Amino acid sequence: MKDFLSVGDYSPQALQEFLDLAVELKKEYQETGRNAPILKDKKLGMIFQKPSLRTRVSFERGMEHLGGSAMYIGPAEIGLGKRESIADVARVMAGYVDGVMARVFDHQHVVEFAKWSSIPVINGLSDYNHPCQAMADVLTILEEFGALKGTNVTYVGDGNNVAVSLMHACTKLGANFTIANPEGYGMPESSIEEGRKFAAESGSQIRLLTDPHEAVRDADAIYTDTWTSMGQEEEAAKRERVFPPYQVNEQLISEAREHVIVLHCLPAHRNHEITDAVADGPHSRLFPQAHNRMHAQKAILAKLLAD
Ligand code: CP
Numbered sequence: 001m002k003d004f005l006s007v008g009d010y011s012p013q014a015l016q017e018f019l020d021l022a023v024e025l026k027k028e029y030q031e032t033g034r035n036a037p038i039l040k041d042k043k044l045g046m047i048f049q050k051p052s053l054r055t056r057v058s059f060e061r062g063m064e065h066l067g068g069s070a071m072y073i074g075p076a077e078i079g080l081g082k083r084e085s086i087a088d089v090a091r092v093m094a095g096y097v098d099g100v101m102a103r104v105f106d107h108q109h110v111v112e113f114a115k116w117s118s119i120p121v122i123n124g125l126s127d128y129n130h131p132c133q134a135m136a137d138v139l140t141i142l143e144e145f146g147a148l149k150g151t152n153v154t155y156v157g158d159g160n161n162v163a164v165s166l167m168h169a170c171t172k173l174g175a176n177f178t179i180a181n182p183e184g185y186g187m188p189e190s191s192i193e194e195g196r197k198f199a200a201e202s203g204s205q206i207r208l209l210t211d212p213h214e215a216v217r218d219a220d221a222i223y224t225d226t227w228t229s230m231g232q233e234e235e236a237a238k239r240e241r242v243f244p245p246y247q248v249n250e251q252l253i254s255e256a257r258e259h260v261i262v263l264h265c266l267p268a269h270r271n272h273e274i275t276d277a278v279a280d281g282p283h284s285r286l287f288p289q290a291h292n293r294m295h296a297q298k299a300i301l302a303k304l305l306a307d
């Protein structure tokens, strides 16, 4: 496959291969301080329609580790689909760089970009999903528990882009996925159908709940994300009224398994969706998880861009 647009596009075997390579590249880097230059002289173009810390820096450093480099193109530039059509931007970029990572508002824009691009396109977050994040998430869970099959992953909060990709990755790889969201803030019905299909294929369970307390019982990992995603700012006040019962705090994690780990894609809105005590407490894996973005993405870059 040329592109990395959704975890759901890949078979469990292919996802496992990305994870195996991520583990290998991480080990090589940690033991020797470097990786083999398998992307020597390759350039990744990074198009951002929204702000970023992790995605930008982890992709840039990841390319450097593999012998290549990356170019940042910020929200004020290009004017994707406004100054110039997506089809034209995609075909122009393909003559300059070896791969494109794009963070967009509308998922259809990254799909359209990939359709016109002769080089690999990686989705760095859209309104529909966040597949690179999910690969780092399952890598973190795998490192913690040694396996994904049978692990109980509970997402508490908004059924957003991060929840959808996490659900794709868990159900593809045999982890049980539970979400607890307020009524009206669940994942899109079409995504739920995808998750149900993947779970049936891998033999995992998927549960859609509204009670966070029921959802975290038996959880090995509890995951949360912002209540208001980028692009939803005008709904922020309303969301702040709806979501407080879904806060991941010490009381909630005490209701899960004793060894439960807590994950968050970051940026965190402290003492909103997650308390300081939990984010900085013994169950938190927030920073290893953020660091795993780089390791997981190096595997994606290596598989898509290497000759
Ligand atoms: N988790 C994540 O994608 O972070 P950034 O928005 O900082 O890239």
Ligand code: NVA
Binding pocket: 125, 160, 161, 162, 225, 226, 228, 229, 230, 265, 266, 267
């Ligand atoms: N759901 C969040 C994730 C940020 C990395 C957003 O889309 O803003």
